[in-house]
Amino acid sequence: MSQFVLIPRLKIQNANLQTSGFVLGGAPLMAAAMFCHNLARQLGTQDNGFLLIHHDRQDLGNMAYGRFMPAQRRGATFIGKKDYSSKNKYALSLQPTASCHLEISLIIQFDRLRHLGRLAELVGRSRFAGGQVIKTGEIKQVQHLGDALKTIGNGFVVQDRKDLLQVYQQYYQVNRLQALVQLLAQKPDQRLPSLLDKLPDHKLSWLAATAMGYALLEQPTNQRSGIRQADEQDTTTHAYAEPLIGLIQYQTLRDFDLNDAEQLEKLLWYYHWPQPDVFLLQQHRMN
Numbered sequence: 001m002s003q004f005v006l007i008p009r010l011k012i013q014n015a016n017l018q019t020s021g022f023v024l025g026g027a028p029l030m031a032a033a034m035f036c037h038n039l040a041r042q043l044g045t046q047d048n049g050f051l052l053i054h055h056d057r058q059d060l061g062n063m064a065y066g067r068f069m070p071a072q073r074r075g076a077t078f079i080g081k082k083d084y085s086s087k088n089k090y091a092l093s094l095q096p097t098a099s100c101h102l103e104i105s106l107i108i109q110f111d112r113l114r115h116l117g118r119l120a121e122l123v124g125r126s127r128f129a130g131g132q133v134i135k136t137g138e139i140k141q142v143q144h145l146g147d148a149l150k151t152i153g154n155g156f157v158v159q160d161r162k163d164l165l166q167v168y169q170q171y172y173q174v175n176r177l178q179a180l181v182q183l184l185a186q187k188p189d190q191r192l193p194s195l196l197d198k199l200p201d202h203k204l205s206w207l208a209a210t211a212m213g214y215a216l217l218e219q220p221t222n223q224r225s226g227i228r229q230a231d232e233q234d235t236t237t238h239a240y241a242e243p244l245i246g247l248i249q250y251q252t253l254r255d256f257d258l259n260d261a262e263q264l265e266k267l268l269w270y271y272h273w274p275q276p277d278v279f280l281l282q283q284h285r286m287n
Contacts, residue, residue, distance in 0.1 A: 002048055003113050006148040007106040007123060008137035009055065015131030017059060017070065017098040019211045020243035024070070024098055025059070026210030027052060027158040027248055029281050031129035033271050036108045042122055043113065049268035049284065051107040051145065053155040054250055058101040070098035102131065105155060107148045109268060116141060145265060146258040156250035157267060160283040161207065165247045180247055183207055206250035213271070213280035214241040244280065 019026045032052050040047035061070040072094045113119065120139045127133065142148045169179040186204040220237035227238045257263065266284045274280055 002109050002111060004142045004145060004148060005108045005110060005113060005116075005119065005139065006142050006151060007108070007139050008152055009135070010102075010104050010106060010123075010128070010133065010137075011135040012102040012104075012128045012131040013134050014060070014099045015102045015129040017100040019209075020245060023209055023211065023243075023245060024068075025057075026208045027054060027250070028102070028104075028129045028210075029158065029248070029269060030211050030213070032104075032106060033269065033281055035126065035128050036106070037271075038126070039108070039119065039122055040110060043110070043115070043119060045113060046111040047108055048111060049109040049270040051148075051268055052158045053105040053107075053149075053152055053253070054158060055105065055155045056101075056103040060099045060101070073097055099131070102128070105137075105152050107142075107145060113141065144261050145267075146261060149253055149256070149258050149264070152253070155253055156206070157253060157256065158269075159249045159251055159267065160212075160269075161247040161249045164249075180209060180245070183247060184209060208248050208250070209245050210248055211243040212246040212282075213244040213278065215244055215279075216241050216277040244278070 015028065016031070017024050019028060019030065029052065032050055036047045036050045059068065059070070061068055063069070074094065116139065123133060123136060123139065125133075140151075142151070165176065165179050165183065168174075168183055169176055172179070172182070174182070183204065184207055186207070217240045220239040222235055222237045224238055227236075268284050269281055270284065271279065271281050
């Protein structure tokens, strides 16, 4: 029997702000999916979905000339003579990065869970999006999603807006990339034409882009130099891939009926392979 586990007010320090090579920000859905999967593997169970509630994000950096400039870190070693960026041959290199502090809540659906204390221990020494977990609220099992959301109290549920993207593309006769960019550029509270009024949550506020999976660019192989292997018997395969970027929306918890269990379960995210070369995160409500 599936069980829901609430991990409230998870605070992460120095998490990766890049959800893909060319997108900063957006909800860390891929990080959340792999975080849940890793917990399930260590607990000897199966994760069947998760709900991500956003509370806060502090981007690490400064504003310069009207643009956000991410803070950079020094490298751990000295750079070589051929690629140093200053006249100081002893200068440490910079490692280009973009980081943030996060506060989120996670609700995870497991097949079964026998040791809640073991889960709390794993969460306390885990990393999320490369960042260190420094604090969390009381982790507990709950019977219903509504009970967990009532415990959290406030925040923003991350929703898939593939439906909005498709209808916008059809209405304006633009390609998928143009639709994504134009929707992200809309002003808050601006509404689309009457065709889009048929969709739920048609307000254009709090839209963002984020990675929702990846597509392989080649066949996986374990015959590649430089790949990481646990030992000589490790048969883990590797492949180059490109991220799949989608449209999401942050919607406040106050907009949901927390007593409607059927509707709330449609908000759970899950991962699957719709094609042999595509790994995708999808929300149950999109089925």
